Amino acid sequence: MNEIRLIEVKQDIHADNEALANELRQRLRKEQTFLLNLMSSPGAGKTTTILSTISALGDDLRVGVIEADIDSMVDAEKVAAQGISTIQLRTGGFCHLDASMVKRGLEGLDLDNLDAVIIENVGNLVCPAEFDTGAIKNAMILSVPEGDDKPLKYPLMFSVCDVLLVNKIDYLEFADFDLAALRQRALRLNPTLQIFEISAKTGAGIEAWADWFRREAGAFLSS
Amino acid sequence: MNEIRLIEVKQDIHADNEALANELRQRLRKEQTFLLNLMSSPGAGKTTTILSTISALGDDLRVGVIEADIDSMVDAEKVAAQGISTIQLRTGGFCHLDASMVKRGLEGLDLDNLDAVIIENVGNLVCPAEFDTGAIKNAMILSVPEGDDKPLKYPLMFSVCDVLLVNKIDYLEFADFDLAALRQRALRLNPTLQIFEISAKTGAGIEAWADWFRREAGAFLSS
Numbered sequence: 001m002n003e004i005r006l007i008e009v010k011q012d013i014h015a016d017n018e019a020l021a022n023e024l025r026q027r028l029r030k031e032q033t034f035l036l037n038l039m040s041s042p043g044a045g046k047t048t049t050i051l052s053t054i055s056a057l058g059d060d061l062r063v064g065v066i067e068a069d070i071d072s073m074v075d076a077e078k079v080a081a082q083g084i085s086t087i088q089l090r091t092g093g094f095c096h097l098d099a100s101m102v103k104r105g106l107e108g109l110d111l112d113n114l115d116a117v118i119i120e121n122v123g124n125l126v127c128p129a130e131f132d133t134g135a136i137k138n139a140m141i142l143s144v145p146e147g148d149d150k151p152l153k154y155p156l157m158f159s160v161c162d163v164l165l166v167n168k169i170d171y172l173e174f175a176d177f178d179l180a181a182l183r184q185r186a187l188r189l190n191p192t193l194q195i196f197e198i199s200a201k202t203g204a205g206i207e208a209w210a211d212w213f214r215r216e217a218g219a220f221l222s223s
Numbered sequence: 224m225n226e227i228r229l230i231e232v233k234q235d236i237h238a239d240n241e242a243l244a245n246e247l248r249q250r251l252r253k254e255q256t257f258l259l260n261l262m263s264s265p266g267a268g269k270t271t272t273i274l275s276t277i278s279a280l281g282d283d284l285r286v287g288v289i290e291a292d293i294d295s296m297v298d299a300e301k302v303a304a305q306g307i308s309t310i311q312l313r314t315g316g317f318c319h320l321d322a323s324m325v326k327r328g329l330e331g332l333d334l335d336n337l338d339a340v341i342i343e344n345v346g347n348l349v350c351p352a353e354f355d356t357g358a359i360k361n362a363m364i365l366s367v368p369e370g371d372d373k374p375l376k377y378p379l380m381f382s383v384c385d386v387l388l389v390n391k392i393d394y395l396e397f398a399d400f401d402l403a404a405l406r407q408r409a410l411r412l413n414p415t416l417q418i419f420e421i422s423a424k425t426g427a428g429i430e431a432w433a434d435w436f437r438r439e440a441g442a443f444l445s446s
Binding site: 070093124126127145147149153154170171 | 264265266267292293294295297298316318345346347348349350353366368369370372373375376377378379391393394397
């Protein structure tokens with residue numbers, strides 16, 4: 001085995017986003033809107049998960065969606081086709097959403113008639129983790145085909161989330177994916193992380209996750 | 224279907240990276256090193272593809288690897304374990320590589336004893352597409368479980384690449400993935416894109432892709 005050399009490349013983060021995010025959370029409390037920020041890699045199943053979740057919530061909560069896309073409206077069209085209030089943020093190349101973008105998205109929705117809003121962030125395991133969107137809770141999806149080593153490589157994302165949805169569990173029998181190892185790696189970074197195993201396509205596990213959503217939104221709205 | 228509102232969020236790119244990338248290409252020509260930049264989402268199979276490619280190239284080319292990772296050395300360790308010259312760039316949160324980082328990576332390799340270097344960029348379909356690394360050719364992987372709609376959502380990545388490797392074709396029978404639709408969407412963005420269907424795990428299709436690599440590297444080295 002060859003020796004591996006290591007070079008550290010330092011980062012320069014501009015993050016005066018925090019104040020606006022906190023302001024947004026105060027406003028959400030006043031307006032009684034629970035806001036969930038959903039993040040993942042491209043193709044992990046964010047849109048399908050949002051649709052299954054809203055369907056599982058039924059009449060319990062009125063949920064709107066903020067869709068972020070770099071250049072298309074594909075996902076927003078899919079969500080709106082289900083009769084869900086949807087607003088599209090086209091980021092024009094931006095790799096993440098920040099609180100100011102989410103603020104504009106919320107202004108485009110009729111919050112008086114919504115109890116909760118789900119943000120579908122840009123498909124990216126890196127940048128979205130660095131920017132507080134003002135959401136009340138943060139969730140991420142890791143899909144089985146991506147591999148169980150992702151907490152080692154994208155630790156910040158696993159650290160900032162309240163929930164990890166392990167999606168596409170219908171692929172478990174075809175993939176080399178060790179669920180126990182994933183759990184251990186994720187919980188080492190974030191001991192209070194809630195982990196749900198789901199298949200947004202088949203609906204497996206969606207009820208337990210929707211229960212969490214119902215409970216957390218309910219607690220926020222009644223507080 | 225509800226009406227979808229659209230908000231444009233403008234981007235602010237700082238890209239005085241171009242000059243350094245061109246300087247790097249001149250140096251690669253002088254030093255006779257073919258440099259390939261490999262990009263993809265997290266978990267699309269970059270490391271496995273690199274290993275299969277180098278194995279398929281056999282003794283034809285001496286290939287080194289620059290591994291970019293935000294926070295771990297998992298991939299570099301895997302590559303180095305195969306006796307391949309490897310250097311790890313730890314980006315400390317950066318979501319992409321630029322030419323200055325690649326320059327430092329190349330300085331850490333013994334280029335006199337290498338004909339080609341493959342860069343494994345940060346797993347991200349957005350940011351790496353915006354930064355010229357100085358590479359001679361750019362390739363991307365899209366894995367089947369990510370879905371055939373990705374050219375619509377991440378158009379820049381498909382536009383800047385010379386090659387698209389459609390990986391994990393062993394998943395085709397389980398996934399709703401339309402190869403013809405993917406090709407059409409990708410070629411609409413980039414009519415000269417070379418597309419190879421591979422499974423880095425089973426080795427399917429690797430020979431044709433390795434032939435492309437051999438040919439392009441050979442043309443560059445003899446020019």
